[in-house]
Amino acid sequence: MEHTKYQEGRTELAELGKFALIDRLTEGFSARQKSTVMGVGDDCAVLGGGRRKMLVTTETLAEGVTFDMMYTPLKHLGYKAVAVSLSNIAAMNGTARQIVVSIAVSNRYSVEALEELYAGIRLCCERYDVDLAGGDTTSSRSGMVISVTAIGDVESERICYRKGAGLHDLICVSGDLGSAYSGLLVLEREKATYQANPGFQPELDGYDYVLERYLKPEPRFDIVQLLREKGITPTAMIDVSDGLASELLHICKQSRCGCEVYEERIPVDYQTSRVCSEMSKNMLPVSNALNGGKDYELLFTVKTSDYEKIKDCESVHIIGHITDGAPVMVTPQNSTIELRAQGWTAQK
Amino acid sequence: MEHTKYQEGRTELAELGKFALIDRLTEGFSARQKSTVMGVGDDCAVLGGGRRKMLVTTETLAEGVTFDMMYTPLKHLGYKAVAVSLSNIAAMNGTARQIVVSIAVSNRYSVEALEELYAGIRLCCERYDVDLAGGDTTSSRSGMVISVTAIGDVESERICYRKGAGLHDLICVSGDLGSAYSGLLVLEREKATYQANPGFQPELDGYDYVLERYLKPEPRFDIVQLLREKGITPTAMIDVSDGLASELLHICKQSRCGCEVYEERIPVDYQTSRVCSEMSKNMLPVSNALNGGKDYELLFTVKTSDYEKIKDCESVHIIGHITDGAPVMVTPQNSTIELRAQGWTAQK
Numbered sequence: 001m002e003h004t005k006y007q008e009g010r011t012e013l014a015e016l017g018k019f020a021l022i023d024r025l026t027e028g029f030s031a032r033q034k035s036t037v038m039g040v041g042d043d044c045a046v047l048g049g050g051r052r053k054m055l056v057t058t059e060t061l062a063e064g065v066t067f068d069m070m071y072t073p074l075k076h077l078g079y080k081a082v083a084v085s086l087s088n089i090a091a092m093n094g095t096a097r098q099i100v101v102s103i104a105v106s107n108r109y110s111v112e113a114l115e116e117l118y119a120g121i122r123l124c125c126e127r128y129d130v131d132l133a134g135g136d137t138t139s140s141r142s143g144m145v146i147s148v149t150a151i152g153d154v155e156s157e158r159i160c161y162r163k164g165a166g167l168h169d170l171i172c173v174s175g176d177l178g179s180a181y182s183g184l185l186v187l188e189r190e191k192a193t194y195q196a197n198p199g200f201q202p203e204l205d206g207y208d209y210v211l212e213r214y215l216k217p218e219p220r221f222d223i224v225q226l227l228r229e230k231g232i233t234p235t236a237m238i239d240v241s242d243g244l245a246s247e248l249l250h251i252c253k254q255s256r257c258g259c260e261v262y263e264e265r266i267p268v269d270y271q272t273s274r275v276c277s278e279m280s281k282n283m284l285p286v287s288n289a290l291n292g293g294k295d296y297e298l299l300f301t302v303k304t305s306d307y308e309k310i311k312d313c314e315s316v317h318i319i320g321h322i323t324d325g326a327p328v329m330v331t332p333q334n335s336t337i338e339l340r341a342q343g344w345t346a347q348k
Numbered sequence: 349m350e351h352t353k354y355q356e357g358r359t360e361l362a363e364l365g366k367f368a369l370i371d372r373l374t375e376g377f378s379a380r381q382k383s384t385v386m387g388v389g390d391d392c393a394v395l396g397g398g399r400r401k402m403l404v405t406t407e408t409l410a411e412g413v414t415f416d417m418m419y420t421p422l423k424h425l426g427y428k429a430v431a432v433s434l435s436n437i438a439a440m441n442g443t444a445r446q447i448v449v450s451i452a453v454s455n456r457y458s459v460e461a462l463e464e465l466y467a468g469i470r471l472c473c474e475r476y477d478v479d480l481a482g483g484d485t486t487s488s489r490s491g492m493v494i495s496v497t498a499i500g501d502v503e504s505e506r507i508c509y510r511k512g513a514g515l516h517d518l519i520c521v522s523g524d525l526g527s528a529y530s531g532l533l534v535l536e537r538e539k540a541t542y543q544a545n546p547g548f549q550p551e552l553d554g555y556d557y558v559l560e561r562y563l564k565p566e567p568r569f570d571i572v573q574l575l576r577e578k579g580i581t582p583t584a585m586i587d588v589s590d591g592l593a594s595e596l597l598h599i600c601k602q603s604r605c606g607c608e609v610y611e612e613r614i615p616v617d618y619q620t621s622r623v624c625s626e627m628s629k630n631m632l633p634v635s636n637a638l639n640g641g642k643d644y645e646l647l648f649t650v651k652t653s654d655y656e657k658i659k660d661c662e663s664v665h666i667i668g669h670i671t672d673g674a675p676v677m678v679t680p681q682n683s684t685i686e687l688r689a690q691g692w693t694a695q696k
Binding site: 009010011012013014015016018021022024025026028029031032033035036038039040044045047054056057058059060061062063064065066097098100101102103104105107109110111112114115118119122125129130131132133134135136137138139140141142143145147149151 | 357358359360361362363364366369370372373374376377379380381383384386387388392393395402404405406407408409410411412413414445446448449450451452453455457458459460462463466467470473477478479480481482483484485486487488489490491493495497499
């Protein structure tokens with residue numbers, strides 16, 4: 001029977017990294033349908049023939065990898081699964097309309113547990129005015145895998161691809177970065193203590209912000225709305241799911257440019273700094289911002305002529321600009337550090 | 349920490365069955381977007397405001413549950429994952445345009461293995477003129493879960509819901525039924541023999557048709573095309589993924605009607621009959637047709653006035669008609685058997 005033939009010439013998934021893997025798997029495909037405006041390679045596929053384009057995107061969360069049932073309430077999980085998929089619609093400057101949900105789940109879960117999950121899904125649907133339009137439910141051998149496909153739309157002239165950044169454009173980011181990862185660090189620390197001593201009560205007071213950032217992220221449609229009100233269409237946009245460094249590299253690669261971002265301009269919450277100082281003397285908050293990911297903030301570029309419009313926007317930070325050099329971060333001491341993306345190891 | 353609170357008042361998934369579970373999980377949701385024409389409850393969601401509606405559907409395959417890596421070549425698996433999702437587009441009388449693919453996969457799989465999977469995905473995309481427009485790749489703790497969301501479209505006046513069957517309409521089915529399940533029975537038999545005696549060479553000669561039906565099903569867009577050429581729009585349609593009995597009950601429930609199908613009219617291939625007779629004296633081919641599922645044929649109803657147009661269509665069989673009574677099968681001895689759907693246990 002089958003199964004062993006893939007042992008020869010075996011390349012481990014970890015050797016390639018997520019994005020090189022996706023490139024390799026999808027390289028033989030070509031678009032045949034004229035309604036496929038943009039296929040693989042951005043936050044969403046862009047589909048349709050009219051002025052208003054359709055956006056489609058999918059995100060998958062897997063138990064034990066992207067979430068840990070030990071500290072993830074099912075209602076939060078349902079909310080998050082929807083939120084991270086909708087975040088891709090926001091990253092194209094679009095409006096979300098519907099989702100379809102696929103779940104593979106083992107019989108370890110009860111009907112009541114799935115009802116909790118769906119209560120979270122519903123909460124996020126209601127919060128962002130999105131309809132649950134379908135799905136599929138399968139049993140799995142172990143654990144839970146949940147995939148949410150989100151559907152939205154956007155006028156052609158407002159679509160923000162990753163590829164549109166131009167020389168000198170200002171690089172902006174919403175909210176703050178590194179807080180979701182800091183929340184994860186706290187949860188992992190408390191879990192380790194609990195496992196060593198099951199009578200232990202977890203200490204979560206004072207970490208409410210970073211915990212919420214990790215457990216219940218929000219897609220930034222408020223920023224999409226704000227940009228619209230200000231009359232700004234970003235030249236490029238992406239959501240921060242894998243960390244600032246990785247997202248900047250996506251924009252630079254696809255826009256064929258470089259960038260300079262200033263370390264001191266990268267927005268970091270005080271709870272993030274506090275968690276870092278508790279964890280280790282050597283843990284810098286900016287590292288969490290660069291590499292932590294899962295913040296689901298929007299990273300975007302605007303023309304310098306939009307500076308006056310953007311500079312006073314609440315919760316938008318101008319952190320640098322597009323160059324024709326390499327993608328670098330400038331430290332307060334004025335040295336430059338080349339930006340590198342992390343692999344696909346720590347996915348939680 | 350969390351996790352134990354779902355023990356009280358616990359309802360097992362198996363107690364409810366798949367469709368009752370979906371009803372229960374989705375009952376609190378209501379449609380808010382006017383572009384949601386049809387949400388949960390048919391083969392596809394129907395979306396959009398214009399004359400041409402968009403169709404969206406998703407199907408999930410899980411290792412160890414819906415497929416067994418012991419006898420499922422990865423290329424076939426990729427093909428099948430796309431085919432079963434496209435089949436839902438066919439079941440709405442639509443045209444498929446794009447897919448997005450989500451995969452959760454453990455590091456037991458190599459890059460080369462995933463390339464095999466994607467070769468199958470590509471083959472099915474090419475065969476049905478469909479674009480791969482996006483996806484997500486996540487690592488999983490164990491095994492593989494693959495979800496394919498398919499996107500298509502159809503003119504409003506040609507959409508076939510499950511709910512449209514009318515009294516006296518003729519019930520038709522394409523191809524033959526029970527063969528996919530018979531293929532699975534052969535594979536499971538050979539696997540059991542192999543596990544008892546690892547030196548054993550599986551005997552698969554003479555089962556080529558039923559094996560292909562299980563391992564590499566095809567969405568019946570040829571039937572959609574044929575109906576179009578004949579000028580027939582079915583009054584209701586569904587694809588046969590869970591067995592004829594289950595699909596007939598869906599149509600009857602949603603169309604608020606009953607049906608009579610004639611046992612001797614249900615199309616069964618000779619390899620299906622052969623497998624049944626080999627397996628057990630008591631295994632009837634019609635049971636595989638009624639309950640086996642995974643044939644991905646189209647089951648549809650047409651007005652009696654379309655009889656002349658449909659009666660000579662190759663590979664379409666008229667198996668009964670819609671009544672205002674109960675959903676029943678009539679045996680050759682003229683007794684009637686009430687149709688019942690199987691639970692969600694045997695999912696392979």
